[in-house]
Amino acid sequence: MKRDPDTVEPSTVEKRQCLPKGVAHLKPQYIIKDPFSGNRDNSNNNVMVAGDGDEDEEDASSERFDNLNDSSNGAKKSRRGNKKQRGQNKNRDNRQMKETNKNKYVICPKLLHGEDLSNCPFGDSCRFNHDIKLYLDNKSPEIDCAQIFDKVFLTFTKDSPNGEIKLGCPVFNSLGFCPMGFKCRFLSHHLNKEDLALVKNETFSLGDVMKYIPIYEVNREFNHITYDQKQDLIKRRFPFSKSDHILEIIDAVQQENRDTMNINEKNKRDTTEKSPQMIQREAELQELRDKQKELYLKYRDTKYFASEKRKLDYKGKKILSPLTTVGNLPFRRLMKKFGCDVTYSEMALGVPLIQGTNSEWALPKCHISEKGGFGVQIACSKVWQASKAAEVLSKYCHDTENGSFTLSEINLNAGCPIDLLYRQGSGSALLDNPARLIRCLNGMNYASGDIPITVKIRTGTKDDNPMADLLVKRLVHETDVSGIILHGRSRQQRYTKLADWEYIRKVAVQLREEETKYNEETQGSLDKHERNNGTRIQFVGNGDVNNWEDWYEYTEKIPEMDSIMVARGALIKPWIWEEIDSRQYLDKSSSERMEVLSDYARYAMEHWGTDEYGISQCRRYFCEFMSFFHRYIPMGICERYPVKLNERPPYWQGRDELETKLGSFNVQDWIKLSEYFLGPVEPDFNFTPKHKSNSYSSPAITTTMAE
Incomplete structure (x- = not known):
């Protein structure tokens, strides 16, 4: 439903002026008293603190x-x-309990998809159950689709002659088979009960053309690391040839710079008597210095880190920021459905990627809908970490069947404010050491092959010392980065103030001026080399954009900027991309917002699975998503719109009961909403949100679908 935001009654102006700063302006009939006033001391304060609940995109x-x-x-x-x-x-x-810890009759993994008993190499000595009927009799009860929200899991079978609509396992409907096999909580929809055989439907027709293709081709995920690839990383068998080469050059350049600075020290003769071991050590060191000197002389007048890159064009593109935990694959699929052009993985740590850690390699996975506009963000503190992480990503992240690429870029996070990463020297700590940041980017640029390298930075680490404008000058002249993303806040500032878009404009202007200078210097010069094949550096601004008016205001005000990256605005209002395209506000009804949650739940099950553990994971991340989604304030109850990101409403009730529940910050209401899509909550389910005032444990609440 479309609404005109400029509808303000004159009688409300005086009343609004009395509201404290940081409070959203709602129509009086929707404001209610604090429902929890009897359970706490500050009962007279019925307004949430303006900054409460704000987290960084990265943490x-x-x-x-x-x-x-x-x-x-x-x-x-x-x-x-x-x-x-x-x-x-x-x-x-928030880790969920796996089935092996709850059911003593867990089925053998070798028989999960109905394989013959001979498929298990352990035979009768296997510690798992080989009796399928016994397992089915003792597994958790199935989720009854008939009791779930009307529009959930309804899929239109395009190849059906009568256009029938059927309920069933969302993964089976999406892929044509269910990887969970007998563990699926929707098993009856793809099981022949007579002979306990699993059903498969792996093809479907394309429109009027009688051509059948595998369903998973239309709805598949990429960047899965195989067992052998993981073992190569764990056992250090992966050949980091590019990284080793570029690291030798970077070390040689660094050593030459150190030798130049310490030339006076070298001229001083050491007259002390040396032991044979010391003499041998000095000889080995001198041999290494000679090799480094040779490398330095070979590459000192070259752009040794340059390599031909695919073109990166973000002009006018709608870009989603990297979001830790909440920026998972199902959420990114949801963003693509609403019209987002470019998405990023959650921030992955460089060392665990190099070591083949499963949890870290789950982050670069992407859906087929993201292909062509998907970047992986990494955090590193050392040059070798950045180079090797970029090289292994470039080798393992591609479509193995047709050989096409799945990454549009690799992004180095130089803006993460998390204390742990900062103390380790990664994230925003790289802003305090620009020389190291530049070495990391150059190492990544060489090791990543034709995948472009970008960097995400902040204004600086201190409020009173912005340095991004100085940094971009060095990035233009000393690196070959394809893009720069600037978050308009410092590390120290976090979210205590609004993003500084005037400073973002200043940095954008500085960037274009430096690019012009560099291009003029390279013309006719044999010592200078054209950067990035002559393409300009993509510049993206980031911070506090949560509506289409802000989007167009900043893009028109800063023509030097290519696009804007959206973070919390997309979490709170996923349809912000539709509003940007239509240039108008969309007042989504409660039923429309439930469809958003329905899509998220379905995408989650397709990603994490429909077994007992997978459903628990889906419910956990559903609640993580709700921790932002509930903060949306419907336009129809507002006196002034749009609501700023740092504004919080008084306690309010919606235009209907469902809208009120969707706006609840009580995690128990989020659990009840999840039951519409994921069935009754598991007895052992646990979820601890970011804030202690809001928590859930199964024994404390008993809910049924009838509620």
Whole structure:
């Protein structure tokens, strides 16, 4: 439903002026008293704190970093104490229990898809169950689709002569088979009960053409690392040939610079008597220095890190920011459905990628709908980490069947404010060491082959010392990066203030001026080399954009900028991309927002699976998504629209009961909403949100689908 946002009654102006700063302006008939006022001391305050619930894009709700952050030293205790008062949950553990810990009759993995008993090499000594009927009798009850929200899991079978609509396993309907086999919670929809055989329907027709193709070709995922590839990384058999070569050159250049600075020290003669071991060590060191000198002389007048790259063009593209935890594959699929052009993986750590860690290699996976506009973001603190991570990503992330690429870029995160990463020297710590950042980018540029390299930065690490304008000058002249993304805040600032778009404009202008200077210097010069095959550096701004008016205001105000990256705005309002295309606000009804959640739940099950563990994972990430999605304030109840990201509403009720529940910040309501799509909550399900005022444990609540 479309609405005109400029509808403000004159009688409300005086009332709005009395509201405290940071409070959204709602129509009086939708404002209610604090429903929890009887359970806490501050009962007179019925307005949520303006900054409550704001997390960075890079660290939103991630226990990967939260658990490690608690290892900080005693000097940080006072700061942790302040955060505790704000109600943040450190040491969150939202891992779900696997079936092997609950069911003693777990089916053997070798028989999961109905294989013959001879498929198990352990035979009768196998510790798993080989009796399929016994397993089915003891597994968790199936999810009854008939009791779930009307429009969930309804798929139109295009090849059906009568156009029938059927309920069933969402993964089976999507892929033509279910990888969960007998473990699926929707098993009856792809099981022949007479002989306990699994059903497959792996082809479908394309329109009027009687051509049948595998269903998974239309709905597949890429960048899966195989067992052999993982073993090559774990056992250090992967040949990092490009990385080793570029690291030798970078070390040689660094050593030459050190030798030049220490030339006076070298001229001083050492008259002390040396042992044979010391003499041998000095000879070996001199041999290494000679090799480095040879490399330096060979590459000093060349752009040794340059390589031919695919063209990167983000002019006017709608770009989703990398989002830890909440920016998972199902959410990115949802963004693509609403019209997003470019998506990024969650931030992956370089060292675990190089070591073949499963949890880290789950992050670069992408859906076929993202192909052609998908980037992987990595965080590294050393040049060797960045180079090797870029090389292994370029080797393993591609379509193995037709050989096409799946990555449009590899992005280096030089803006993550998380304390742990900062202390390790990665993330925004690279801004304090521009020389190291440049070496990392040059190493990545050479090792990644034809995949472009981009970097995401902040204005700086300190509020009073912005340095991005100085950094872009060095990036133009000393690197070959294809794109720069600037978040208009410092590390110290976090979300206490609005993003500085005037500074973003200044940096964009500085970038174009430096590009012009560099291009003029390269013309007719044998010592200078054209950067990036003559294409200009893509520049993207980021910060506080949550509506189409802001989008067009900044893109028109800053013509030097190619596009804008959206983060929290897309989490709170996933249809922001539709609003940008239509240049108007869309007031989604409660039923339309439920369809958004329905799509997310279906995409989640296709990604994490429909077995018991997979459903628990889907429910966990559903709640993570709801931690932002519930913050959407319907336009129809607002006196002033759009609502800014740093504004919080008074306690309000929606235009119907479902809209009220969708806007609830109570995690128990999120659990109830998940039951519409994922069935009744599991008895052992646990979810700890970012904030301590909002938590869930199964024994504390008993809900049924009838509710």
